[in-house]
Amino acid sequence: MWAGVLLEPKDEFFTDPAWPASAAGWRDELAGHYRTASRMLGRETTRHVGQMDLHLQATARSMGADRTYGPTPMAIWFGEEGVTVPDPYFDGEGPDRTGCRLCGACLIGCPYGSKNALDLNYLWLAEKRGARIRPETRVEAIAELPGGGYEVRAAGGERFRAGEVVLAAGVLGTVELLFRSREQGLLPRVSPRLGERVRTNSEAITAVLADDPRTDLTRGPTISSEFYPDAATHVTQNRYVGGWHMRFQLGPLVDGEDPARRRRATLTRLARAPWQQIRLMAARNFIARLSVFTVMQNVENEIRLVFDRSPVRPWRRVLRSRVVGGTRAPSYLPQANEVARRFAESVGGRPLNLLLESVGGKSITAHVLGGASMGESAADGVIDTDHRVFGHAGLYVVDGSAVPANVGVNPSLTITAMAERFAARHAARRAATPSSTSTSPSPGSSRTIGAS
Incomplete structure (x- = not known):
């Protein structure tokens, strides 16, 4: 359920008072990570102009906004329509890609390998470097362990242990997991602000x-x-x-x-x-x-x-x-x-x-955000500016639920840039203090795992 749109928000998003304090300012904090996210997701401006686009341009013109109209930057390999080529993004480390066939089916998953979905970049490269991907595994709860670290409990009785856990299950998945785990007493110190400041992108x-x-x-x-x-x-x-x-x-x-x-x-x-x-x-x-x-x-x-x-x-x-x-x-x-x-x-x-x-009076959105938002402390947020869950060392939230304000445009690039910032800062901390996550995982599991 991702159309592959990679837009950067306006300055007002980065200066929204909902953000916790940043000495550099959030635009500068994220600028380099937007560039990395754009490279990883193959950001390219749409080459195709169809009848629907021409009618939207006419709409913009009739509303006096023709100068703001333009093609969108996308996470799509346009290439030559229908032609498959060796990996064009990662010096041959990635999979073959097929030029976009302009079928319009991006939202339900590209059947041709043209949309730059995560299984063709981040997850593909991670797996090549030793990460184990467990598809069709549903996490039902996360429990802190007495000696440190966490146990991730999946449907069917499977258990995974690790010193650190990264939650990236989207707003509905992450917030529900944290609620359920807190109510069961498994993550008792999760902030009372959980579930608050949920944004619909004012949509x-x-x-x-x-x-x-x-x-x-x-x-x-x-x-x-x-x-x-x-x-x-x-x-x-x-x-x-x-x-x-x-x-x-x-x-x-x-x-x-x-x-x-x-x-x-x-x-x-x-x-x-x-x-x-x-x-x-x-x-x-x-x-x-x-x-x-x-x-x-x-x-x-x-x-x-x-x-x-x-x-x-x-x-x-x-x-x-x-x-x-x-x-x-x-x-x-x-x-x-x-x-x-x-x-x-x-x-x-x-x-x-x-x-x-x-009729229903409901707020409908394709871009739900927040619910485990950044804050200065557990009194006004669920995670800190390094995505660490307040009260639970080694537990992180890295997805749209961390975003504290309405982005105002399709948020995929912003969510990815924030994840890149998290990863860079997390890697720097681990390099500086390599023993900080030394909790021994159970046999066969990795030291840091992601629940999504």
Whole structure:
């Protein structure tokens, strides 16, 4: 579920007050690591310009933002379409790569080896250097050991021991693991701030379905162009090959800051013209005609994750989201609706909202962040600026849950740059004090392991 977009955020992200203090400033702290991440992920500006991109450019022009429009930098080997070549990135150490076939299926996994997914760079190279990758192994809990170090407990009874553990399971996986382990008394000192300051990238998602059933907008990578309708708002288009479920999630475009009024207005529209919704859900060549827009902002808002009983299976505890005080994450952005309207005018189509936003009042995001955020201490964060979990030496969080603020653009490059910074600082500390992680692991396990 990664489109391969590698964008750097604006300066406002790095100066957000949610960041803990940094003498150099977070832009400078991460600058070199952005370069390393870009090299490792094969960052290259999209070469392809398709019909969807031209309509997005027309949208930007109609909103007075044509100068901000451009192609996106991607983690894709474009090469020569469909042609397989020896590793072009790592002096022959990596796998063969095939030039992008522009099939639009990046979100569901590239079937041709063109997208620079982690199994073709970081994990590939790590495995060649002796790391053992354990696919399809689900970690259920992490326990500190009496003599130091940790035991990672996996489904099926497997156990792994190591002096250090790096959690990189994404926001939902990492936060849930920490919650479950803390509640079981296995990691008792995890900060009470766990689950707080969860960011949705201040995001709303809209779409347009072209009227002409013969329309085909799918040629190209999933995301290939972007623009800024205003200083705080960023827009990318999405080809949604494989996204058949979207026909059941979309409905009429309705404005309104108040969730209750917007819900009533949407339901009224659906009741008055049910045939329009039926036509939408039964549309021929739906995916080929569909354009989806992720509209993101770098402004302050948040939700909270709690570990509570499932409403469906009350015998299980799961992550639940909660609205918090202050500025809540949006379920409506006027800029997102305006983008859909202008694009619909250009392509000749129907602008649409997600029903979970318009009827459900939910904040929908493709880029959930935070929940185990950096802080000055356990009183205001879960990890320190070196990604160390407060209260548990040798336990680290290195993924999107560490990000303390809304990035405002697709966050993959930022998450990778932060991971590169962690790795560089961790390696320097170990080189300076090689005995600092001397806890003996169990037979067959490595000294430092990652749970993802």
